[in-house]
Amino acid sequence: MNLIVCMKQVPSxxxxxxxxxxxxxxxxxxxxxxxxxxxxxxxxxxLLKEQLGGHITALSMGIPDTSRLLEEAISCGADEALLLxxxxxxxxxxxxxxxxxxxGVKEIGPYHLILCGxxxxxxxxxxxxxxxxETLGIPHITDVTQIVFASEKxxxxxxxxxGASQLVQVTLPAxxxxxxxxxxxxxxxIASILHAKETPCTVRNAQNLQADxxxxxxxxxxxxxxxxxxxxxxxxxxxxxxxxxxxxxEIAALFEEVKR
Amino acid sequence: MISIDSALCRGCGLCVKTCAQQALFLENKxxxxxxxxTLCGICVDACPFHALSLPQKTAKEDLSAYCxxxxxxxCDQGRLLPVTLELLGKARQLADQKQVPLSAVLLSNxxxxxxxxxxxxxxxxxxxxxxxxxxxxxxxxTFRLLAEEIERRKPEIVLFxxxxxxxxVAPRLAARLRTGLTADCTQLEIDKEQGLLLQTRPxxxxxxxxxxxxxxxxxxxxxxxAGIFPTPKRDTSRTGTQxxxxxxxxxxxxxxxxxxxxxxxxSSLPSAQLLVVAGKGIGTKKNMKxxxxxxxxxxxxxxxxxxxxEAGWSDYRxxxxxxxxxxxxxxxxxxxxxxAIQHLAGISGAETIIAVNTDPHAPIFQVADYKVQADxxxxxxxxxxxxxxxx
Numbered sequence: 322m323n324l325i326v327c328m329k330q331v332p333s334x335x336x337x338x339x340x341x342x343x344x345x346x347x348x349x350x351x352x353x354x355x356x357x358x359x360x361x362x363x364x365x366x367x368l369l370k371e372q373l374g375g376h377i378t379a380l381s382m383g384i385p386d387t388s389r390l391l392e393e394a395i396s397c398g399a400d401e402a403l404l405l406x407x408x409x410x411x412x413x414x415x416x417x418x419x420x421x422x423x424x425g426v427k428e429i430g431p432y433h434l435i436l437c438g439x440x441x442x443x444x445x446x447x448x449x450x451x452x453x454x455e456t457l458g459i460p461h462i463t464d465v466t467q468i469v470f471a472s473e474k475x476x477x478x479x480x481x482x483x484g485a486s487q488l489v490q491v492t493l494p495a496x497x498x499x500x501x502x503x504x505x506x507x508x509x510x511i512a513s514i515l516h517a518k519e520t521p522c523t524v525r526n527a528q529n530l531q532a533d534x535x536x537x538x539x540x541x542x543x544x545x546x547x548x549x550x551x552x553x554x555x556x557x558x559x560x561x562x563x564x565x566x567x568x569x570x571e572i573a574a575l576f577e578e579v580k581r
Numbered sequence: 582m583i584s585i586d587s588a589l590c591r592g593c594g595l596c597v598k599t600c601a602q603q604a605l606f607l608e609n610k611x612x613x614x615x616x617x618x619t620l621c622g623i624c625v626d627a628c629p630f631h632a633l634s635l636p637q638k639t640a641k642e643d644l645s646a647y648c649x650x651x652x653x654x655x656c657d658q659g660r661l662l663p664v665t666l667e668l669l670g671k672a673r674q675l676a677d678q679k680q681v682p683l684s685a686v687l688l689s690n691x692x693x694x695x696x697x698x699x700x701x702x703x704x705x706x707x708x709x710x711x712x713x714x715x716x717x718x719x720x721x722x723t724f725r726l727l728a729e730e731i732e733r734r735k736p737e738i739v740l741f742x743x744x745x746x747x748x749x750v751a752p753r754l755a756a757r758l759r760t761g762l763t764a765d766c767t768q769l770e771i772d773k774e775q776g777l778l779l780q781t782r783p784x785x786x787x788x789x790x791x792x793x794x795x796x797x798x799x800x801x802x803x804x805x806x807a808g809i810f811p812t813p814k815r816d817t818s819r820t821g822t823q824x825x826x827x828x829x830x831x832x833x834x835x836x837x838x839x840x841x842x843x844x845x846x847x848s849s850l851p852s853a854q855l856l857v858v859a860g861k862g863i864g865t866k867k868n869m870k871x872x873x874x875x876x877x878x879x880x881x882x883x884x885x886x887x888x889x890x891e892a893g894w895s896d897y898r899x900x901x902x903x904x905x906x907x908x909x910x911x912x913x914x915x916x917x918x919x920x921a922i923q924h925l926a927g928i929s930g931a932e933t934i935i936a937v938n939t940d941p942h943a944p945i946f947q948v949a950d951y952k953v954q955a956d957x958x959x960x961x962x963x964x965x966x967x968x969x970x971x972x
Contacts, residue, residue: 357891384617408582412620412635419756445783445904445923446764448752455756460721460835463749477839482745484657488840495835539620539636543761543798546622549784549791552922558949561935568953569963572914572935575951576879579855579912579933 322375322473323432324366327422327453328359328394330387331443355390357501358438360397364504365497366436367398369471375433376400380425382410382418388522396509396517403429407526412539415444419452421537424530426457433473435496439464450498461496462489466503582618583625587611589632596624596633640797647737647799650676652704653727653750654687655718655742656695663807664742666702670813671769671805672740673703675778678771681737684708686730688723690715693823700821702813708734710826721836724750725829728757736800738778740769743804755802761795762802765903767809767926768792778803783903783922790922808851808907808930850899855881856910858901858928859889862917862938862957866894871961872916878968884908886918902927916957920945937961 333354366377379394381387382405391402405425413421426435435454440447447463454461462480469488470477477490478497509517527534535541562568583605592610604618612632625633650672654665669685676683685704689695692711699707710726727750731739739754741747743765755762767790768781777794778801784791795801850856857879859872869889876883884901885894901908903923909930916937918924925948928934936949937957946952953960 386617408616411582411616411618414761415752416756416759416761440904446752447748448755448762448764451749451752452756455753461749461753462836464745485841485843487838487842490837490839491835540638543759543795544763544793545635545638545796546784546791547779547794549623549626549789552790552925558934558936558946558952561951561953563953563955565955565959565963568937568955568960569967571951572937572953572960572964573967575933575935576855576881576912576914580880 322369322373322434322471323430324369324375324377325426325429325432325435326359326363326366326377326379326394326399327435327437327449328363328379328381328391329356329438329441329443329449330354330381330383330390331356331441353386353390355393356438356441356443358440358442358499360438360506361501361504362436362438362499363394363397363399364506365468365499366434367507368504369434369468370398373471373473378403378429380422380429381405382413382421382425385524388524391522392517392520393509395520395522396513397507398513401520402522404522404524405526405530406524407528407532408538409527409532409534410538412542413537414542414544415446415448415452416543417537417539417541419449419456420541421530421532422449422453423456424532425525426453428525428530433493434476435459435494437496437498439498439500447498450496454496457496459494459496460491461498462491463498465497465499468503582614582616583620583622584634584636585612585614586632586634589630591630591632593629595627595629599623599627638797642799644797644799647735649682649684649734649736650679650738651708651731651736651740651800652683652685653723653739653741653747654685654695654699655744655746656687656689656691659691659695661695661698661702662742662744663812664744664805665699666812667807667810668740668742668805669699669703671810672738673813675738675769675771676705679737679776682706684736686727688715688719688726696823698815700819701815701817703819704821706822706824708824708826710828712828717838717841718746720746720750721832721834722829724753724757725832726826727754729829730826731758731800739800739802741802741804743806747804751802751804758798758800760798760800760802761793762804763793763795764804766803766805767903767929769803769805777801783926806903806907808909850882850884850901850906850908853882853884853908854911855879856884856908856913856931857881858884858886858913858915858918859895860886860916860918860924861888861892862919862940863889863961864917864958866892868958868961869894871958871965875961875965875968878965881914882910886924887921915945915949916961918945919943920948 379399437450684706685699692709696707763780903926913931935951937953
């Protein structure tokens, strides 16, 4: 089974704060890590490969430095890695990103299944999976919680939707977005880390991929940020006692007032 | 990369400070940009001399042909979802402001009955696909119907509830129509100058809001979570038209839903009147017991912030925030929650917020009505003692 796992590099700290006075971003420790949902997607691919045999390609779009993390993907079970990196890809929204990823998928060649995390923890949009599936013209299933049956022809999966769970059958090739709990990502072994160091990550730019650059990056992104701001404080709140006992008394009074 | 007009640049360095990617630097008192620029545009706003600019885009087609607002309706076992009504209420305001018609799109086996309800809640027109086979939601059919009807009827704005269904269908549709989609908006407005839909949502994974527009593609698409907008008053004197849609072109389906199991909604958080919310500041998983004990004593529900779900101390269905549950309690006691913007988006509907945190700079204090700068566990223990001694 040929598997492709889409992976996104995200800041390790979820706290990008803006100083409301100077309008500058206060940087916390911001080293890059994999989106945790994508790690689970990679683990699902590794489990499927163990069951059915096959080949796993980790696919990402990002700055050249992303290759460092793709090496980590190889140490966690991917056979190879493809990084799409070009100035022409910068500033991409989800539509332009899914177009670039679709070119990456075509570069990889025939596949049975594409796995994506349900969403990324930095953007929270959960749009790339369905958008990529449509760009490639294959069916997609979101919020997958379990792979019930797998072959190279079809999958049966369960998914969690609002107030219900579903059992869905899909003919391959197809794309799944998976929840984080679907699998517990394994830690790399020393041997796999050494193997990853010897397996270079393939890097492709817009020209290699024959990309239509009116569809990539900022130019290919229909959405644009017109304004960023820090939300104004609601009002100046009342400060209660900083002594736990006294504060508890005041909090209890507020609760009792509401309950009355 | 961002363009920098070196004639206008004074080398003040403000842009360098705003760049989260650390892509900008100064050399000989002029700003320069490295490849790591992601064109986020924050520096463009920060430059007092207008020296920085983003590449300009233009429309690929005539946008004036697009008119009207659509809300994609959802129902469950013969009842419209609350988020559908909330969207209609908001969309009604937008439609009035733009002076365009508001349509609801509905696929159902009881479409005629529900169509009336959609009109009572603000729709001028209901586009229906009514058939006995449409008892359950069908993502692929909805997608194909919307793709065909949007190309035919050209609405300017299309809104979805950010349900599992909406979050699956809307992005696929945006990719088909090659247009923009903004997920989980917390605010929707019409721009007074150009009439564009301004879509505001938390961004950059931090305490920052971004207003996003889709200036050069149509339709402008957005999803909104349940509980963000108020439910409009049902007005039975309202009238509107119903338009029967044809079935979309037949295509072999890729998916087969073999079984759907309804799971009782175990979370009553959205309707909780009294709420206790725990965050990282409670210190250990063991302390969740104290949180639950107090909640039980006072008759409150318990919610958590995202880090606790990620740490495995609680379940996702109790997560409060932009990508979790939106709550509207009369009173909310927030314990050790720092207050990331996504979390604040989920609690903005609370009438009274009491925040307990040791960090005086925690963003939660900016939205709190009552602030307690103290150890949340000590406060909690004291609260439990107080209630237990009353028994």
